[in-house]
Amino acid sequence: MAAQLGSGLDLESLRELINVRLAQLVPEGHPKGPAAAARHSLLAPGKRLRAIITLIASRSHGGTIEDALDAACAIEMIHTSSLVFDDLPAMDDADLRRGVPTAHSEYGQDIAILAGIGLINGAYEIVAQAPSLEAERRIEILRIITRAVGWQGLVHGQALDLNSGENTASLDAIHEGKTGALFIAAAECGGVASGNCSDQDRRALRAYGRALGLAYQAFDDVLDQTACEATAGKTTGMDEGKSTAALGGRASIDGGTALANKHLDNAVRAVGKDKPLALLAEFIRGYFAKTIAA
């Protein structure tokens, strides 16, 4: 993933910045302990898309990358925590993630659970002490992220998805909870971190995050049907029997791609064509088209 997004931003540099900071934010700990398991999952090659959204959203509203870096890393830690939990045998029972064994495959379920707790807790700890933000901005970011994770966010989306077949949740409702909620939070937190974000700007960022999240999840479902593990870097074909698959199965691969492109159009419209966040959406469009073609 290397692309120019205007305003001197390029994806590769942003991702490197995030990776360096993430490695500072979780201690090494005992080699078989929860911190080591958390680092194993957190520092495995990830696209860092959510964190990158936060950084670009801050820059787009006159903030600095530094202002938003710890909030961005917190979002990424929350995301990794959700992967560690979702991959557990009691959930999706996956062996592979980001091209490496899942945390419980490598460290055992007990330590993986503690790693997941440590990551979610650590995310909030980092925002609570973010050096470049005053207390009000830290609190606002914490409110945004906790709402995204909570009873109406990630936790809710995963519960809907687990309850396959028996519920009437729409595919969009599941995706909005499982993926959209954190994309929305990522965009909005960047705006808040900038310190220059009106209520209208925040609404636009939420609309952008929502649309990008839905696009991302739609592409991911297409990939899950088509890709081999080597391409996806995670256990694939896992969604069989889950609500997303039951509902997604109706749509052809072409249909899924068209749906994703529609959501990307909405994302671009929310922030304005040629803006850095819009260029990011276009980059994602190209990246997935290339991956699906391969």
Place this chain on the structure above:
Amino acid sequence: MAAQLGSGLDLESLRELINVRLAQLVPEGHPKGPAAAARHSLLAPGKRLRAIITLIASRSHGGTIEDALDAACAIEMIHTSSLVFDDLPAMDDADLRRGVPTAHSEYGQDIAILAGIGLINGAYEIVAQAPSLEAERRIEILRIITRAVGWQGLVHGQALDLNSGENTASLDAIHEGKTGALFIAAAECGGVASGNCSDQDRRALRAYGRALGLAYQAFDDVLDQTACEATAGKTTGMDEGKSTAALGGRASIDGGTALANKHLDNAVRAVGKDKPLALLAEFIRGYFAKTIAA
């Protein structure tokens, strides 16, 4: 548990206040979903000791009960979350807790895990929006709690305890992480919520919380050796094979009780004889003596 603690404080009223507020803080949700599972574990009869410490610590430093109530409930939600996770089959595999089936026994492991995540996340959400505290106090409370949970707190203590036999962790180190960390945070958060707490006061509160936590854990280990499930309200005899049991087994029941009483003496000394927090420590001494005798 009914006792007068001076200053118009009695345990029963404080506990009732906490229970009412806790029931407001977690939504009902779908009857088989994570919020329902969280309420099942959270609202089961608990002693609410950690939350009560927070309330009394606030009052003892000139704050109100209301100032500290949401912080106290957050501590209680973190505690319940740790129980939900610790009781999972991959950890202690317990069926009974607080006199009711554990969350995973009743709702399944997947939903129990989501309930645990929802509770820890909800705790931070509540502090981040605590209506009676300004942003700086909320942030300080969040820093205290996240530190208590994190890589050197509960997560660390549970990892030490799981790693039975093979490590050189002392019993005190395990207890300090598993129990002490949250007792310390409970006391210190109350002081911070009051808005009237000097650095010296905070040190005293931490010393109190640490000593009370060690006493509590020592009594709990004695009870685990002696009590039946009906008395303890949870699956007992579970600690066999764990570090705490391996190390605790050296001591007789009398030895464990003497150790707990020594820690309680330290707790009383930290805050001053006849102060409300000291009276709470004395109440705990009497409560456990009576329970062990029975």
